Amino acid sequence: MPAPVDARPRDGRGYPVPAITPWEGDQPQFALTDYERSANCARQRLCSVCDTLMPRGPVWRVVGAGESEAIGGALAAGRAYRNLAPTLEGPGHRACMLYASMVCPYLARPNARRGLDARQPDDMTEHVVRGAVRGAMGAVVGFADYEFAVTATQVLFRFLDVVEFLPHDTADAHLDELRAELAGRGGGTQPR
Template identity: 70%
Template structure:
């Protein structure tokens, strides 16, 4: 599977999986199902991608959403209504390519039958998910967590199985970058 170069440059776990920028380490091992507060706050304040940790330019940001939010966004768009998540989330934004990639490699984000092992243990993602582009994001850095809200949907890419659905979009996204950003 193609990997954004900034993701390929991330530290990897023993299996070769890249470790997202907001993932904490414990005893030298990444804790994929958890979020490091300080790293998440740094990404929010400095407008860094929560996956690769590099700067996001002004303009749209993306995130991967689960079934409930994907269905709400899809219904709003089908009805011609705007969508705004009024419920804040602790999941930060990222680059389009990074979120497409994350949706495919993270078992929970990518497959409807996947279940969480740590947070909300046993909770299934649900029938569908989506990679969603938003015009911008808002954040609040609180004592023990960082919360995000996203405004104005600019792209909605629903999926059942993300690897099947988003591979072509990721390949196109990576191919559209200047040559120095491809390798």
């Protein structure tokens, strides 16, 4: 576990709670995103998992099957990839996203299903429904940078220039990468 994640507040079971996770009383709502927390992370260049500063340079995020397939296809064809459609998921450190890909049940396994619906479904979140399956291949992806917009109701992100692509069927495939990253031997700047 990355040290900044280890320092995060914990739920009643002892699990660290990501920076953008909303709370209802003393219960974190793991499958949801808090607007104010997400906006703060975007504006201050804070990791959406650990809430600490991300230095200038690459940022990472975990993507599901559809985006993983699109990125992998573009890279295999020698084409650049840029997500023109915005997403609600913010960026983070390489180690934090590798870790998140393994410990979040929905991100870690292809047959995992969402436990909750989006609170107020709209065009961006209509797919966030209880029981939705992640799908075949996910990935941890590094991008040269990100753009964001804070609207009245959402924080929207777009990511620029893939610098690393780490696909996975099950995210435990990233365990060696995470160990290397935590030991200070992580790469994270070249497409793979």
